Amino acid sequence: MMSKSITSLLLYSCGASLGVLLFHILFLELRTEYASETHDGTMHHFLYHQLLNITKEANRTLAEDLSHRVRILCWVMTAPQNLETKAKYVKLTWGKRCNILLFMSSENNTEFPAIGMNTGEGRKQLYKKTMLAFQYVHAHYLDQADWFFKADDDTYVIVENLRLLLSKYDPQQPVYLGKRFRMYMKHGYMSGGAGYVLSKKALQMYVAAMRNNRCNHTTSTEDVALGKCMDKLGIIPGDSRDIYKQETFFPFYPDHHLMPGFLQKTSWFWRFNYYKNVNGPKCCSDLAISFHYMNSTYMYMMEFYTYHLRAVGYQYQKETDFPVPAATHN
Template sequence: MTSPKNLQSRTVHARETWAKRCDVTLYMSSTETAFPTVALNVSEGRENLYWKTIRAFQYIHDKHLDQADWFFKADDDTFVVVENLHLILSSFNPEEPYYLGRRFSPFVKQGYMSGGAGYVLSKEALRRFVKGFETGECTHFSSIEDMALGKCMETMKVPVVDTRDVLGRHTFHPFPLDKYVIRKPPGPQAWHMIYDHYPVIEGPDCCSDYAVSFHYIRPVQMYMLQYMTYHLRPFAYKYRF
């Protein structure tokens, strides 16, 4: 998900890092450009974000349904470790309905996935999402994109998936790593920790070794995460210099 004003300040850096590792990458915007972006015939602005998401998934359903098994929605300031995403998804059948991400609790009975951390629909979940709007079972009842999509998933009987690792550590993160890896002093919890369905671990053991995503990532952080994920080798002590 992007917009004309973010193409050079954000989106180009996602394209030059993690997005290259996807099988198919589409940049959804309000206008078509040579970037390339797909024009979705929606206005920009946070109040239109759910319309943008609806139109994006409808477009993917009509044009790209047979090109992939899983469909991952990310913002233009999200960094994704695609290989770790593949690892998580390898345990599931995309022809079954699945909805994966960072599970939040309020407002929707079964919970919903954080939009900033990114979320995944299986092929069957995508079919049901589009069908929900065709039949009227799902509606644009709220401009809060991630919560509204989660409500549609619940209505269309698409279950949520626990994406934590075997140690209970999260893999999808709606904020940068420093929000979790540095243990906070006692005090009021941040809103995202109150929203979290599962307990949040702070400190060095906060995040899974198989982390999938981090949100609110600045361009320079994109390249730092790219380097640390794919180039840094922490076992040099084994070798002679």
């Protein structure tokens, strides 16, 4: 009697031969339909572009699906003197990918437009402006978005990657995400310059805490003050790293993080950084979300590198995603 291994081998051989035959027939039919009477590589050109179009369509479909399911309101901290030198370039680049984009300044500008918080300008006014801005979006946009992202006017954001991160979370739960620093409180807080995001539930809790004076103007250092309020409310900073434990929010230019040795060992960054990180190419996730201190030149460079530049034939070296969060975000 024929052994099981020989039988399996014969079945495998027959299956493989049938597969090759079917592929050959399909290839000949495609060649006949799209490249008959040509000997100049037209068929290869056709197949390449078909595969390229399938990849583009899959990426476009995912981005569009997320844009409907993960509604983000982005509000940008700015100032009257920065509208044309900084905020303008947010509008022209990444800001247009938010579901709602608002600019919060100390005074109204109906042409730009910017919403005035009736505050002064300068670093000592940042947290007051932040408190008023979150109260404003709560009053006027609560039902039009599920996530509320704060950025500076020199922050660059890859909004699609932010949406993918947020898609792992429930906006009806209190969620607080961004670049996590370790100082000043047990669970740390999120860097203001890299941008941070509150879920709808976290925003509701924050505004309620301001109204009942559970949270108030404790310090002019905006990101620390907001972190202290989140801590009082029991909203623990979430982990925005990808499945490989690589970070996605960054408080400096890309080159500061990507170039080995750029950030010296004595830099405050290493003391503040909540997670162990490296300086060099392995610093940053393929799903990086934000960088800070980006002038207009850097904004346009990031826009080109992210959405236009392609290397022919290059395939992603690894598949990257965000993990499903645990019940708590320790």
